[in-house]
Amino acid sequence: MGAPLIGVWLLANLLAGVLQSVATRRWNDPRLARGVALWYGYHLYPGREAREPIIGTMHGPVPHLLYSCLAFLKDPTLLLIAGCTLSCVLYFGAVLWLHLRTGPSVAGIYGFFACSALLLVSAGGRFSALRVHVDALALCCAMLAAGMLARSSPPRPRAIVASALLVMLAVASKQTMAPLAIALPCFVWIVDGRRAFARYVAVQIAVSAAIFAAMLALFRPPRDLLFNTFTLPLGQPRTAAIASRMLQGLVQLRSELAVAAAPLILLAALVALDSGNIRQKLAKHRWLVFLWMAALQLPIELRAWTTDGGAENHLGVVALFVALATTLGLVGLWTTDTHEKQAWIGIVARMLLVGMLVALLTLPGDIVRDLRMVRTSPTQVAYNYERRYPRRVYFPLNPLAVLLAEGRLTHLDDALFGREWAGFPVSQEQLAAGLPAGYELVAYPPDQTPHAAILKSLVQDKPLVEVPELKGWRVYRVRPPVTQPSAR
Numbered sequence: 463m464g465a466p467l468i469g470v471w472l473l474a475n476l477l478a479g480v481l482q483s484v485a486t487r488r489w490n491d492p493r494l495a496r497g498v499a500l501w502y503g504y505h506l507y508p509g510r511e512a513r514e515p516i517i518g519t520m521h522g523p524v525p526h527l528l529y530s531c532l533a534f535l536k537d538p539t540l541l542l543i544a545g546c547t548l549s550c551v552l553y554f555g556a557v558l559w560l561h562l563r564t565g566p567s568v569a570g571i572y573g574f575f576a577c578s579a580l581l582l583v584s585a586g587g588r589f590s591a592l593r594v595h596v597d598a599l600a601l602c603c604a605m606l607a608a609g610m611l612a613r614s615s616p617p618r619p620r621a622i623v624a625s626a627l628l629v630m631l632a633v634a635s636k637q638t639m640a641p642l643a644i645a646l647p648c649f650v651w652i653v654d655g656r657r658a659f660a661r662y663v664a665v666q667i668a669v670s671a672a673i674f675a676a677m678l679a680l681f682r683p684p685r686d687l688l689f690n691t692f693t694l695p696l697g698q699p700r701t702a703a704i705a706s707r708m709l710q711g712l713v714q715l716r717s718e719l720a721v722a723a724a725p726l727i728l729l730a731a732l733v734a735l736d737s738g739n740i741r742q743k744l745a746k747h748r749w750l751v752f753l754w755m756a757a758l759q760l761p762i763e764l765r766a767w768t769t770d771g772g773a774e775n776h777l778g779v780v781a782l783f784v785a786l787a788t789t790l791g792l793v794g795l796w797t798t799d800t801h802e803k804q805a806w807i808g809i810v811a812r813m814l815l816v817g818m819l820v821a822l823l824t825l826p827g828d829i830v831r832d833l834r835m836v837r838t839s840p841t842q843v844a845y846n847y848e849r850r851y852p853r854r855v856y857f858p859l860n861p862l863a864v865l866l867a868e869g870r871l872t873h874l875d876d877a878l879f880g881r882e883w884a885g886f887p888v889s890q891e892q893l894a895a896g897l898p899a900g901y902e903l904v905a906y907p908p909d910q911t912p913h914a915a916i917l918k919s920l921v922q923d924k925p926l927v928e929v930p931e932l933k934g935w936r937v938y939r940v941r942p943p944v945t946q947p948s949a950r
Contacts, residue, residue, distance in 0.1 A: 465568075468575050468819065474826040475582055476550055479592040481832035484542040484839055488859055488907065491841045492517055492874045493594040494545045495862040497530030504871050509686040510886055515896035517861055518877030520695050522634045523681060525596040538845045538866050539836050542594070549598035553591035554578060556605040560786060561793055563613055564749070569796030569812075576815045577789040579822035584718045584785075586778015597775050600635035601782060603628045604642055608755060611646065612748040612790070616654040619661065626665035634673045637695065638766050638776070641758040643670075649751050653744045697884030704768045711767050711777055718781050721821050722788040725814045729791040732807070749790040756783035789815065840907035847905075847931050853898040855905045855937075858917060864898075872896050878914035888916060902941045903927070908934040 483490060496519050500506060506523055508516050519526065529548065535541040557577055561570040581587030590597035607628035610621040617625070629646050632639045643666060651659035681687045733747050744750055760780050767776040795811035836842075844863035847855060852868055858875035865871050873896035878888055893916055904921055912918045921938040929937050 465571055465575075471823065471826070472575060472578055474829065475824070476554070476592070478826040478829050478832055479582070479588060480543065480546045480550060481829065481836055482827060483546045483592045484539065485832060485835035486839075487593055488840060488910070490542050490545060490594040491860050491862040492876070494529055494532070494541060495865055495871065495874075497526040497528070498533045498541075498862065499865060499871050500526070500530050501533045502865065502869055502871065505681075505686070507681055507686045507690040509683070510689050511892070512686070513892055513895040515861070515871040515873050516877045516881065516888065516892070517871065517874045518880050519690055520880070521596045521636055522691065523677060524631060524635045525599040528599055529594060536866055538841045538863055539839065541862070541866070542839065542841060543836065545594040546592055549594060550591055552598040552602040556602045556609075557581070557786070560605060560609045560612075560790060563609060564790050564793045569793045569815075572812075572815050572819070573789040573793035573796075576792075576818040576822075577785050579819055580719075580722060580785045580789075581782065583822055583824070584778055584781045585714075585774040586718075586776070586781050587785075589775040590778050590782070595775065596636050597779070600632045600639050601779065603632035603635065604639060604755070605782075605786070607632065607642070607646060608751050611650065612751050616658060617650075622650070622658060622662050623665050626662050627669050630666055630669040630673060633670075634677075637691065638762050638779075639759075641762055642755055645755045645758040646751070649744070649754055652741055653748070694880060694884045694886070697886070698769050698880070699883055700768050707768045708764045711764050715777055715781060718777075719784055721818050722785060725788045725792055725818065726784075728810065728814065729788070732795075747791065747794070749787055749794060752783045752787035752790065756780050756787070759783065789818075843907075843932065843935075844905070847929075850931070853900055855903040855932075856898050856901045857905055858912070859907060859910060870898070872898060875913050875917055878916060882915055890916075893920075902939060902943055903929070904938045904940055905929070905932055906936040908936075911936065 496506060496517050499515075499517070505512070505514060506519050506526060508514050529545055532541060532544045532548065535544055558574045561574040561577065564570060564573070581591065589595070590601060607625045610625035610628070611617050613621075625646060629639075629642050633643050647659055647662045647666065650662045677687060678684045729747075733743055733750070736743055736746065738746070763776040763779050792811040792815050795807050796815075841860055841863045844855075844857045844860040845867050848857070848864050848867035856872060857864055858873065861872050861874050873893065878893075881887060904917075904924075906912065912921055921940060924938040924940050927937050927939045929935065
């Protein structure tokens with residue numbers, strides 16, 4: 463009876479999260495710009511010596527191609543909302559699909575609610591689900607790939623083919639998903655035998671070869687693709703105290719998954735006390751594939767989190783798989799038959815699902831306030847100014863705004879910074895190739911400052927000026943004023 467009310471609560475939280483992401487998260491702008499720029503003739507992977515705008519594409523092209531389908535939206539705020547909504551649909555759509563496949567419809571719905579509530583209080587979950595990011599598609603493919611194996615034993619040949627295809631798409635979307643390409647076939651080998659394993663691996667090899675060949679054919683020259691997706695990511699520096707940061711990550715994961723501790727203990731006890739050997743237990747409780755995925759994914763995600771500037775989404779991948787294992791396991795125990803010998807297990811499972819949901823219920827933010835804020839985002843402010851005074855200002859953190867207003871792409875500060883980190887700083891000639899012709903000002907949104915050394919030197923000792931249309935922004939005058947272009 464409470465499902466409709468909880469559904470409204472979840473939708474309100476998702477709407478508030480999307481609006482807050484659009485209004486306050488600056489990285490949505492450049493991530494969308496990468497895909498949209500393809501429609502304006504720009505390269506997704508600028509080469510090491512390229513004389514063109516650099517926007518920092520370090521992941522595979524599949525997610526960028528997906529977000530580029532939104533390029534028909536010319537209003538920056540609507541485009542950002544659509545991009546964040548697409549991420550939300552991909553992420554939570556896969557979570558819903560998994561739960562509805564696992565048990566009765568009512569059990570699946572409450573399992574989905576409990577899992578969603580757990581992910582919404584996780585910093586990594588909100589990062590991946592409510593922002594424009596390659597994680598949304600990569601994790602969607604990973605969840606669907608595991609879901610194909612988690613329903614029936616043994617899985618049908620079509621399910622094996624679909625799972626192998628989806629897991630390789632996940633790896634093609636984000637390189638750190640590579641452990642899943644090992645985790646899933648190993649699970650198939652243990653549970654379903656060598657024949658199913660051989661079929662799975664054969665499909666993986668064929669799909670990976672096809673994807674890689676398509677990438678090399680579409681994004682030429684190949685050395686530029688490899689430079690951006692392998693050389694630059696591997697060159698990112700690590701924090702000084704890697705071991706302590708890894709421990710910090712484990713502590714953070716424990717705090718985010720504290721509510722799931724009791725259900726996990728119950729599920730582990732039931733699996734341990736169940737009859738049969740390990741293979742038989744895995745075949746009976748196929749939701750354990752998500753714990754297996756979390757275990758193999760944990761080392762590489764902790765290692766990625768130790769990168770200078772490493773974000774919460776790395777830990778969110780592990781939190782997602784553990785949350786799914788917990789709620790899917792409880793959904794599998796849900797039963798409405800009170801005459802069964804072990805009916806008490808189903809009752810406990812229901813109590814734990816509802817208990818998790820109640821413990822994690824939080825009121826959504828002020829949606830009316832968020833609706834007002836989205837039209838004041840830095841992207842919208844920069845877009846409005848660029849439309850009125852074209853090519854007067856260089857916006858290092860807002861390439862999407864300039865792209866939509868003028869059809870031109872400019873350098874992203876963080877992309878230049880990333881190249882410097884990896885040991886490949888750009889030259890002055892390369893810098894000039896991605897700057898507006900005749901610009902006078904360099905503008906950073908409130909609370910932001912230059913990151914790249916080459917841009918720091920550009921604005922060094924330059925006076926700060928006040929621009930009424932850019933109130934609160936840090937605006938440097940780098941050239942004497944010239945005759946201003948007429949307003950559009």
